[in-house]
Amino acid sequence: MPQQEAADRLGIGIARVGLLIANGHLEPVKVPVGGPFVTTASVEAERAWRDNARRPAKLGRVLKDIVRWF
Template sequence: MKRWIDDLPQIPFRYRDLPPDGPWMTMEEAGTHLGIGHYHMNALTAVTHRIDMVRTTGKELAVTRASVEAEKHWRTTATVRQKLWRLFKDILKNSL
């Protein structure tokens, strides 16, 4: 499986039928799990691509549990320096 630079799993965006209790969760559930709001969740998925997304065949967005758990683990274990470096890289990447 491909990984991001900061070692989070990368799962390709695609359409698929999602099982009801499978390895997926809605954007709202993921935001609640991470303790962030809707805007920040959208930034993690759309701008920084830290959380992997899939679309159901009904065109609804869902996120992978693996990427949400990896993000939660990174947030709890990363040092302040790592968090600042990640912020700097994201700002630099999105400004170009």
């Protein structure tokens, strides 16, 4: 699915989709024609995680993502 549609489904901005891809939470797909895409399965998995994760899990994920950038 296009990254913009993924952003709409997740209720986030397109820049956040890029961060989720960079951190390995969404899986990019290369297609010969069109814009950037991500797999539908990874978007649905992210959506389910966001719906079910508790605050400590979300905080832990943010901290892990920050550490990956250093």
